[in-house]
Amino acid sequence: MTTPAALPWHGALLAAFKAQQVRLVPYVPDNVLKPLIAAVEADPFFTAFPVAREEEAIGIVAGGVMAGMRGVALMQTSGFATLPNALASLACAFQIPVAMVVSERGTLGEFNPGQAIVCRTMRPILDSLGIEHHTITRLDEAGFIAERALKQAFATRWPACLILSPLLTARPQ
Amino acid sequence: MTETRPNTEVMNRAALTRRIVARCTRGEAIVGGIGNSNWDLWGAGHREENFYMLGSMGLAAPIALGVAIAQPGRRVLALEGDGSLLMQLGCLSTIAERAPRNLILVVWDNGSYQITGGQGTPAARAGTDLIAIARASGIAKAQWAADEAEFDALLAEALATDGPHVIGARIDQEPGRNQTPREPVRFAMSFTAAMARPV
Ligand SMILES: Cc1ncc(C[n+]2csc(CCOP(=O)(O)OP(=O)(O)O)c2C)c(N)n1
Numbered sequence: 001m002t003t004p005a006a007l008p009w010h011g012a013l014l015a016a017f018k019a020q021q022v023r024l025v026p027y028v029p030d031n032v033l034k035p036l037i038a039a040v041e042a043d044p045f046f047t048a049f050p051v052a053r054e055e056e057a058i059g060i061v062a063g064g065v066m067a068g069m070r071g072v073a074l075m076q077t078s079g080f081a082t083l084p085n086a087l088a089s090l091a092c093a094f095q096i097p098v099a100m101v102v103s104e105r106g107t108l109g110e111f112n113p114g115q116a117i118v119c120r121t122m123r124p125i126l127d128s129l130g131i132e133h134h135t136i137t138r139l140d141e142a143g144f145i146a147e148r149a150l151k152q153a154f155a156t157r158w159p160a161c162l163i164l165s166p167l168l169t170a171r172p173q
Numbered sequence: 174m175t176e177t178r179p180n181t182e183v184m185n186r187a188a189l190t191r192r193i194v195a196r197c198t199r200g201e202a203i204v205g206g207i208g209n210s211n212w213d214l215w216g217a218g219h220r221e222e223n224f225y226m227l228g229s230m231g232l233a234a235p236i237a238l239g240v241a242i243a244q245p246g247r248r249v250l251a252l253e254g255d256g257s258l259l260m261q262l263g264c265l266s267t268i269a270e271r272a273p274r275n276l277i278l279v280v281w282d283n284g285s286y287q288i289t290g291g292q293g294t295p296a297a298r299a300g301t302d303l304i305a306i307a308r309a310s311g312i313a314k315a316q317w318a319a320d321e322a323e324f325d326a327l328l329a330e331a332l333a334t335d336g337p338h339v340i341g342a343r344i345d346q347e348p349g350r351n352q353t354p355r356e357p358v359r360f361a362m363s364f365t366a367a368m369a370r371p372v
Contacts, residue, residue: 024242026267047242049271051235052263059232060267063239066224066361067202067247067368071239089228090236094361 009142009168010036013101014043016146017072020154022099023047024064024071026057028079032103032169037074054079058086062096070154072099077106080161081118084125087159092129097153100161104135108166122163131159137167181343182320186210186281187350189324189342190252191217193279196328199248200372202240202364205353206233206253208288210281212349214252221367225353225360231261234268234278240368241273247372248275248332255282255303256294262306265339269311274335277328280304283344291346304341315339 007015013036017025025040025048027033040048047069051057057073064071080102091098105112106119126133132152134145146162153160186209194217197203204224205211210233211225226233237251258265258280268276284297296303307315314331318324318340331338353360 024239049267051267053261055229055232056235056261056264056267059229059235059264060239060242062232063204063224063236063241064243065239066365067240067243069239069243086229086232090226090232093227094357096361 007143008035009136009139009164009173010039012139012142013146014039016143016150018045019147020070020150022070022072022150024061024069025074026051026060026071027074028054028057028076030074030076030079030103030105032105032164033074033076033101036101054082055086058083058091058098061098062090062094065097070099072101072150074101076103077119077122078115081121081125084129087129087131091159092131095157096159097157098159099150099153100159101164102161103164103169104166108170126161131161133161133163135163135165137165139168139173142168180319181317181341183343183345184318184321184324185347186283186342186344187213187216187347189321189344190214192321192325193250193252193328194218194220196332197222197248197250200367200370201248201250201332202237202244202368203250203252204233204237204240206251206257208254209349210252210254210257212352215353216349216351221363224364227355227357231257233257234261234264237276237278238264238268238271238273241276242271244368244372245273245275248277250277250279252279252281254287255280255284255296256286258303259294259296265307265310265312268337273337276337277331278307278337278339280339280341281344282341283346285346287346287348304339307339312337312339315341317341317343
């Protein structure tokens with residue numbers, strides 16, 4: 001899939017979700033994710049709703065995908081950092097294709113020291129679990145990366161994580 | 174219907190789980206929570222519609238919610254320990270907000286983390302009422318079962334009427350006697366295949 005130039009980054013992700021039949025979208029909000037959350041909540045193709053904690057979203061997506069409804073959990077870097085046990089014990093151990101989209105805080109101009117520190121844990125956690133992750137930095141690649149990463153997750157029955165860099169979400173495109 | 178935990182009889186998880194499984198004859202999905210909850214589910218007799226969770230303590234209800242949303246035509250049960258639910262209380266608000274008519278959460282309340290040595294949970298030590306929390310979270314049909322007869326009646330109602338339903342059962346300290354084989358990939362695949370079959 002190529003991303004039509006007119007789509008903003010959240011439009012490119014939404015199109016990739018649709019192309020891969022990803023309908024179930026539990027999320028813990030983040031300011032950067034605001035337009036994506038608004039877009040999936042406004043579109044009847046999706047069942048999108050807030051949850052109290054990111055682990056819950058992993059459980060919901062795992063249950064959904066085993067029952068035939070593909071999903072993606074949306075969260076911020078700090079939320080991802082609460083997940084290693086759920087990812088190891090549920091998504092990885094059972095080989096359930098749980099997809100995640102993480103908006104990356106803690107880099108490229110972060111003002112909060114806590115966010116900057118927790119951000120450094122994210123990729124080592126993903127790497128140690130063998131979860132493929134892609135950092136999306138450019139709008140012209142966003143749709144391609146998102147759709148291919150999701151496709152591979154479902155085909156290989158393994159979790160996947162899309163990291164939205166400030167280069168994508170904050171840089172003027 | 175019983176409003177408060179202290180009025181309930183102390184029952185047995187393995188026995189009640191067998192009663193649940195015996196009533197689930199229409200392809201109901203059953204998600205067994207960490208440790209004892211899924212061991213007793215295994216002990217009640219394997220069915221492919223069972224999902225036996227491993228170490229993701231507290232996620233039985235969220236997993237069941239995902240199944241329930243994906244398949245509104247199938248009844249979905251989560252069997253969860255009190256310590257596990259306590260770890261993920263926020264999911265009660267999520268369940269209340271989504272209001273899946275086909276979801277049933279059974280809470281096994283032994284007041285303790287039995288499997289790790291029987292330490293009392295903070296909820297048990299403080300006298301917290303988990304079913305009252307479920308109701309206060311917005312799940313109107315949340316009840317303690319006073320005894321086995323009422324457990325049966327609540328379960329029958331939950332299987333036949335719109336939920337979400339939460340059923341609390343006060344249970345003894347007996348450990349699960351039938352450990353589920355640690356074969357997560359096999360169980361995920363058989364559960365997925367079972368969910369693909371019509372109800
Ligand atoms: C996140 C997390 N914390 C702690 C544990 C260790 N642990 C495993 S089972 C368990 C107790 C479960 O208690 P409960 O749900 O009440 O079930 P019971 O053992 O009483 O049947 C604990 C603390 C774990 N697996 N995961």
